[in-house]
Amino acid sequence: MMKKNGLFPGVSFVLACLMSASALAAPAEKAAPAPTKVEDFKGTPLDSEFTLGGMAGVGQVSDNAGFTIYGTAAKKIVHHGFVPDINNQVFLEAAVGPWLKPGSSAFIYSLHLRWDFQKDSEWTLYSITGLGGYFTGQSMGNSTVLYPRFGAGAFWRIDTGLKIRMEISHEFIGVGVSFHL
Numbered sequence: 001m002m003k004k005n006g007l008f009p010g011v012s013f014v015l016a017c018l019m020s021a022s023a024l025a026a027p028a029e030k031a032a033p034a035p036t037k038v039e040d041f042k043g044t045p046l047d048s049e050f051t052l053g054g055m056a057g058v059g060q061v062s063d064n065a066g067f068t069i070y071g072t073a074a075k076k077i078v079h080h081g082f083v084p085d086i087n088n089q090v091f092l093e094a095a096v097g098p099w100l101k102p103g104s105s106a107f108i109y110s111l112h113l114r115w116d117f118q119k120d121s122e123w124t125l126y127s128i129t130g131l132g133g134y135f136t137g138q139s140m141g142n143s144t145v146l147y148p149r150f151g152a153g154a155f156w157r158i159d160t161g162l163k164i165r166m167e168i169s170h171e172f173i174g175v176g177v178s179f180h181l
Contacts (some may be wrong), residue, residue, distance in 0.1 A: 043087045043120065045118065050074065050181040051074040051091065051178050052073050053071075053176055053177055053178035053179060054071050054072065054176045054177060055069070055070045055165060055174040055176030056068065056175070057167075057175060059108060059174075060170075060171040061101075061104075061108065061134050062136075064101055064104065066101030066106075068098070068108060068174065069098055070095040070108070070172070070174065070176070071096055071097050072178070073093070073094055074091040074092065074093035075091060075093075081116075087117070088117050089115075089116045089118075090115050091113070091114040091115075092111075094109070094110065095112075105137055106134045106135060106136040107135045108132070108133070110130060110131065110132035110149050111130050112128045112129055113130055115127050115129075116155075122156060124155040124163070127150075127152050128149065128151045128153070128169065129148075130149050131149055132146075132169075147171075149169060151170070153166055153167035161181070162177065163177070163178045163180065164176075164178075165178045
């Protein structure tokens with residue numbers, strides 16, 4: 001008898017035929033459908049109606065830079081925003097907190113619209129427009145200032161309802177957390 005690669009030629013042929021037949025006879029498994037990727041900025045608006053959060057960073061009062069802490073609270077006022085073809089919502093947001101610099105302090109505030117553009121399940125970009133201002137103490141001349149406020153930022157989702165927030169405007173650069181309720 002002849003051996004080929006350690007097996008008898010007839011055995012090799014029979015094994016190859018059996019493997020081919022079993023592959024053809026086995027029912028094809030139904031492939032799971034590929035997850036549907038939603039086009040950027042086209043998903044369903046978030047259900048959250050409120051956001052609460054805090055940010056810390058560098059703030060500007062008059063011509064001075066100092067450490068700033070903002071507490072934020074927002075209420076959704078438009079569920080599907082002004083641009084019908086994309087996923088966007090509008091919130092009315094208030095931000096308040098202290099501005100601190102050695103030997104000086106101020107109370108800063110802002111009331112603005114925050115226009116959210118949800119890119120995908122992880123990222124939301126936003127713009128803000130409204131009014132901001134501050135009250136200073138005696139060390140800075142007891143001044144009260146009101147100014148237009150414009151800025152941009154992003155939310156990065158790290159867990160359901162919890163996002164990291166980053167923001168930049170002409171008077172503040174900071175990062176913090178936001179809870180979407």
